[in-house]
Every structure is written in C-alpha cells, then in structure tokens.
Amino acid sequence: MSELLSHLNPEQQAAVTLPNQSALILAGAGSGKTRVLTTRIAWLISTGQISPGGILAVTFTNKAAKEMLTRLTAMLPINTRGMWVGTFHGLNNRLLRAHHRDAGLPQLFQILDVADQLSAIKRTLKALGADDEKFPPRQVQYFINAAKDSGLRADKVETFSEHERRLAEIYAAYDAQCNREGVVDFAELLLRSYELLSRNELLLEHYRARFKHILVDEFQDTNRLQYAWLKILCGRDNAIFAVGDDDQSIYAFRGANVGNMRDFERDFHIQTVIKLEQNYRSHGNILDTANALIGNNHTRLGKNLWTAEGHGEPVRVFEATSDTEEAQWIVDEVRALVADGLRRSEIAVLYRSNAQSRVIEHALFNGGIPYRVYGGLRFFERQEIKHALAYLRLIANADDDTAFLRVVNFPARGIGARSLEQLQDIAAARGSSLHQAVPLLAGKAGGNVGAFVALIDDLREATRDLKLPEIIEHTIHQSGLVAFYKNEKEGADRVENLGELVNAATGFVAEEDDGSLAAFLAHAALEAGEHQAGEGSDALQLMTVHSAKGLEFHSVFISGLEQGLFPHDQSANEPDGVEEERRLMYVAITRARRRLYLSFAQTRMLHGQTRYNVRSRFFDELPEGLLKWLSQRILPPQRYAEPAYQKSNIRARAPGGAARAPGGGAGVPGWRIGQNVVHPKFGSGVIVDAEGSGSDARVQVKFADVGVKWLALQFAKLAAV
DNA sequence: AATCCGTCTATTTTT
DNA sequence: TAGACGGATT
Secondary structure (H helix, E strand, O other): OOHHHHHOOOOHHHHHHHHOOEEEEEOOOOOOOOHHHHHHHHHHHHHOOOOOOHHEEOOOOOOOOHHHHHHEEEEEEOOOOOOEEEEEHHHHHHHHHHHHOOOOOOOEEEEEEHHHHHHHHHHHHHHHHHOOOOOOHHHHHHHHHHHHHHHHHHHOOOOOHHHHHHHHHHHEEEEEEEHOOOOOEEHHHHHHHHHHHHHOOHHHHHHHHHHEEEEEEEHHHOOHHHHHHHHHHOOOOOOOEEEEHHOOOOOOOOOOOHHHHHHHHHHHHOOEEEEEOOOOOOOOOHHHHHHHHHHOOOOOOOOOEEEEOOOOEEEEEEEEEEEEHHHHHHHHHHHHHHHHHOOOHHHEEEEOHHHHHHHHHHHHHHOOOHHHHEOOEEEHOOOHHHHHHHHHHHHHHHHHHHHHHHHHHOOOOOHHHHHHHHHHHHHHHHHOHHHHHHHHHHHHHHHHHHEEEEEEHHHHHHOOOOHHHHHHHHHHHHOOOHHHHHHEEEEHHHHHHHHHHHHHHHHHHOOOOOOOOHHHHHHHOOOOOOOOOOOOOOOEEEEHHHHHOOOOOEEEEEEEEEOOOOEEEHHHHHHHHHHHHHHHHHHHHHHEEEEEEEEEEEEEEEEOOEEEEEEEEHHHHHHHHEEEEEOOOOOOOOOOOHHHHHHHHHHOOOOOEEEEEEOOEEEEEEEEEOEEEEOOOOOOEEEEEEOOOOOEEEEEEEEEEOEEEEEOOOOOOEEEO
C-alpha cells in the first residue's frame, strides 16, 4: 500500500487517502490527475474499504476509461472486467440494458449516433409536415439535445414563443417515434437512466448501496443532466470524488456547465478542496506564460501551476505577413526540430478552427513532411460500415426504421421514393414501424419491399447460431454490399473496410464478456473508433486546440493567433465567450513540454476572401519577458481596455535581458523583466512587464503582498534588490 | 436512378 | 475556397 503512495507528492497523497467523504480535487494541467484518480481507486480497494464492484468511475471518453483500467490492472492484481468504469454513456447503456423493462425499452434497443438522430428527426419533420424553412433539422436536433441535456422532456420545456412551442411539439413527436422504433439517442441514454432511478426507489437504493464510491473525471465538463444523475446516485453514505479543472473548461457550447463545480461544493457540503498545482509536464517559462494568461479570467476557483524543473526556453513568437508564410515557417521550424533528432510525432501544430489546416497541410505536403490530421471520419462513421451496421441492426430489431430506410434500397433493388412514401403513410396511419407495415403494401412495390424484408428475415434465420464475426461475414455478403462495392470504381477501400469490420468483431469478442450482436452494435455507436490516417508512422500531429486537450508534446505550435480567429469572432456573442477562448488558449499552451511557438499572420485567406487581421489580444496578456520574437517587425502598441487587476497569477521568473516593448521597441534602461525590486509602500516584488521609455517608462511589478501594479518609473521609488 | 448545377454557408465535438 | 445540399435535368 505504501508502495502505491510512494511516488506521489503530498497533495496527491492527501487526495488519494481522503477519508470517506465527498471531495473536490482541483487538478491543474499536467498535475497527475489520472494517476491520482486511479491510485485513489487502488487505495480504496487495497485498504479493504471497498470491493472492486463497489466502485463507480465515470469519464467522458472511452480513451480515458480505458487508460484508467489499464493503469489499475498495473497497480492491483484484480480482474477489472466486472468493474463499473466507463463513460457516462457507456455506463448508462449498461444500466438500461440491465433494466430495460423498467426503463420501457426493448431488450435489444439500438443507439442512434448523431447522424442517425438527424435522419430520424428529418423523418419526424416530414411526418408532421413541418415547414423545413422554419425548422431546419439541425436546429431541431440542437433544441432537442439541449433540452435533454438539461433534463427536460418535451412537456417540461419552457417555451416563450410560438416557434418554441412548435419545437417542443416536434420534440414530443420525435420521442414518440423513437419509442415506437425502440431506439435511443445519446442524450436519451442519460435522461432515461436518470428517470428510471428517480422513479424507482428500490433500484436507486440498490445502486446507492452498491456504489459507495463514485469517482468522476473531467468534472468541469459535466452538463446539468450528468450532474443530476450523479446527485441522485449519491445518497447519505456515498462519497463522490470529483476531479476537474475549471481553467480547462472548453465545452460550454455543448452544454458543459462549469458552474457544476461551485454547485458541487455547496450541494455536497465539500469540506476539502485539494489543489494539485505541481506540474510535471512543462518547463517554467511555459507555465508562467499560461498562468499569466489565465490570470485575466475573473471567474476562477483559483490555482497556479508551478514546476520543480527549470525555466527552459523562451516562448517563440512569429509574425507572418500571410497565412502561407506562416505555414512555410512552420515547415521550416519542424524540419529544424526533426534535424535535431526530435520525432515528428512529438510535435503538434494546433489551430482554432479546422479550416486553418488546409494551408498548413499544403505546405507540409510540398515540403514532404509526413503529418496526421485529427478529426474527420472515423471508422464506424464510414458509409459502407454504417450500411453494414444497418443490416445488423435490422437483424437485431426489425422495427428500427432508421436502419430500414438506410438500406431498404441499398444496394438498389428497385424501391423508389414513392413506394417508400406509401409505406410510410401506411405505417403512420397504423402507428407501426415500417417493417410491420410492409404486408399491407400493395402491388409491385409491395413485392420488392417484401423481398427486402424476406432478405432480412433470412439473414436473421441463417445467422441465428453463428458467432459474431460469422454473423457479420455472412451479412456483408448476403446483403449484396460486398458485391456492390466490388463493382464500384473506387470501391476497393470500402470492401477492405467491410473486412475490417469482421476483424473488429473478432477483436471485440476476444476482449469483452458480452460478445453478442447487440453489445457490438452498442459498442459501434458509443465508440466510433479511431480517426483514420497514418497510424503508427512517425507523423507531425495536426489538430484543433479542442482535440489537443489531454495530450502533450515536446514542441507545440499554436497558429493563427489573430483577433477574430483566436479569440474567435463568434465567441463575442456568447456570454463569457472571451473567457472560454482564453481557457482554450490556456489548454493550448499547457500542451507543450519543452518548446512553444506562437504565430499569427497579417493576412489570411478565409472563405475565399483575404482578411486583414491584427494579432490576438492574448499576446498582450502574456509576460513580454518570456517571449522571444523571431520576426523583426515594429508593432503598434495594442493595449486593450481591460482592467489589469486580474493579472495577479504571474509567476515571473523571466530570463535576463532588457525589458522591451513588443516587437523589440524601446527598452526601459536599468530595469529588466524578472528583476527583483522593493517599493517603500508595496514591499518586495518582481518586474513582469515594461513599456515606454524616458519619462513615460512604466514597469509592471508583481508584489508579494499587494498583487500586480503598473508603476511610472519617474515617480515610483523603486529599488533594485 | 444517376448526375449535374446553382446556391448557400463556413467554431469548437464526445458520446 | 470548398463542401454540402436541393432541385432540375438526362
């Protein structure tokens, strides 16, 4: 047991060994968050406080869940198979499968991913005859998901206009349709489960008695519903161990509610908030840059990263005349880094929006540098895979209309739009699924569709006693999918992917306890699989800042640091938009271990037009002394009218050199950033920034006692130490 | 049923 | 600029 704790710092140890009560762990970037979480579990188990089955550990991504299990197995000689460690959605899926009857679901209910949900909504809209000018499917989808994420059913949604009233009606109709078909969307997994627990006292007591310890990762990303779910699961004797970082909350746009952290302290009577502030990832200058930046946010729980390691290199800044020049500069720098022996996979290029990758990719391609772009189609989202899954879904549940419509005429079997419209009318009139309506379809159309239904029935019959990989093998051939793609000009890859699907199933059966078709389909929906491209090979990593969260690299480029891009224009319309953008920048900076590059371009091609940009305001929030400007340009001073009072978190330990204004302007002779000073009234402090010259010269000093202040050197009686 | 063409739009995304 | 989509054409 002491073995478990021996590698932890005092704060980490304190967190791991907290007594049996709810606690909030404020875990900064790179502070060993996952380690604390998993060691806590291991500690609880190995001290006999709980059995593995009494643990409920929740994450947001499958990757994080897997990581936890892997580390846990390394620490403890236990079988983690039966443990409830998983994503919110994965665990709730498990819960609903176990209690499908109480939850009002068919045993083999299917899960709709985002694309499935959208097509389901389109059908609802069509069935209602809704005006698709006034109700774009995407907006309807957003409305429904936002409502569900807040825990609201259609009849509970507050409506303030005729339009919203209508949206709520559509929501109700959509839910009815899903119930008819036996399918649930992502948000529904949580809402259904929450409702199940809140109306079923016995069941709730059962799980409360079982899960004495609930641990939550990335708590700052929880939405209202997830919070409510945790709250209801937590009875008098349960303890929630919530780990999160409010400074890394970057998903407000999809419902994450940072406020949950404050609410948590209140609702759960948290006595202990432990801060993990020692960073094991980055050198000092990088952390100080990040601290200075995030210090400009007003709504923080408060936290300051530090490291026992040295300052390291200054942060490199490059101003390019254009986006193409910026891209070329990145290519050149990457080449130099690689020439120094750095692996390409240890270098990341980050950007705010996906559109920015194009120029960079172009330059990398021409420069012959292998790279990998994150984001984009994932395995289970590919067309041919979704088609195959649709056949499989129909085998499991013939009433799944989304799957039915997807493949009823794919490969083509002479079933046109009007046959399907007839069929949908019949189904609507009877309130049945399409499958059930088929026998009533007359004429030739009825024959063709009937043949399709017969095909599905045959598939189900023929695969009844087969193992999962064989079921899939049989299905992709008998459905005609493989033959179809073999005939296609560009179909070779797709045929190969269908083969991969069989392999995926083989792997799934080997790894999971439950190797059933239903389990595999749930897996396909809940874990869309790896992003494609260049696996394994040593490639430069390109991704948005959002997808970089949780990762780290030796060297990081943050590109496109321009007003309008980062912070993004659209964020200005959102409440606390700039603060969220700043957190995003904070996340980006803290990805770097050793070297950080910041760049921006004066002109950029956006939407086919050249835009003229000024550099991001975030530059004015970074300690100038930590930056090394690679480009020699005179920049106009760009101070924003923002109060400086929150610039208090700077841990200035700048290297030497005269304090300079941005762009190598006039220095402040006799003083340098990082210098220790004493003021007769404010006490001792350190210079963190400087500007102006002669009688205008001012320095910014961080005082130990009174915070950060700008002082005019002409008047202030400042003494060097 | 497939293909073409004009129009529209463009932040971030896991499950 | 480039992709997605819907409607019209072949």
